[in-house]
Amino acid sequence: MSGESYANFKVYLELSRRAELGSDSSVNRIPLFVDNISINTSKTVANIGVPFSGAIRGEATSLAFDMGMAQKTISLSGYLLGQQIKKEKDSGEIKSVNLTSYELAQLIHSYVDSSSFQRDQNLNKLIILMPSRADHNFDYHDSDATNATKDISELKEITFTWKNRGYDNDFATIGSNKKYFTPYDNTENSSIGIGGFIRSFGTTFSGADFPSVPFTLEFEEAVVIADSFLD
DSSP: OSSSOOOOOOOEEEEGGGTSSOOSBBEEEEEEEEEEEEEEEEEEEEEEEEEHHHHHSSSSSSEEEEEEEEEEEEEEEEOOOOOEEEEEEETTEEEEEOOOOHHHHHHHHHHHOOOOTTTTTTTEEEEEEEESSSSSTSSSSGGGGGTTSSOOOSSSEEEEOOOOOOOGGOOOOOOOGGGGOOOOOOGGGGGOOOEEEEEEEEEEGGGGTTSSEEEEEEEEEETTTSSOOOO
16 A cells, blocks of 8 residues: 555444444544455354154254344455544544554554543444335335436445345334435434444554554444443
8 A cells, every 4th residue: 555545435433332432423433444355144043953853754854943043244354544533532532643554554453452431442333334215114214216227426425234035024014114225324323233242353563564453353233231332
């Protein structure tokens, strides 16, 4: 990486404190320059063999109990760049400072090392923006039929989640999933993202990549006990 700026960030880490403070979209967030995202969903299903089924039927049979459980992880890799960080605490004062890529690496390592009870250090949300054509009801956004053929670079963006569109969600009647498929507009209401915790964060200080710092990060989706279950 030859420069220390990147204008079109699509991935952000968010601090717990932002749930209370931070009307500016850049406050209490760390933008990441990511060049690879790996998303994994591992379904947990109890699969039990039926005794003597092979002897009686000539074919063994198993019973699977789908209890609606899955482990969801996101692995990221990319580069940390020198950039501006904005922090806000209870006082209402916003501190804005330019950090080098090395300082940013140290900052994130210190945050990952902290407790989920430290709201000014706990990175508890991951926001990934992705292009989208259809809303929660499988209709084109804004009823605009041109969304069907627009170049992907011209489409509006939504945040990645594991939510189902409302059209498919007849059985789950609690709440509405409309907001999860509403185009991102740089406001708090559209900054839904994925709640959870960082399982691991790794960086490499390499002269070949100077002044950027390559990083890897693994994030797990979860409702962390220190968080509000109603967020």
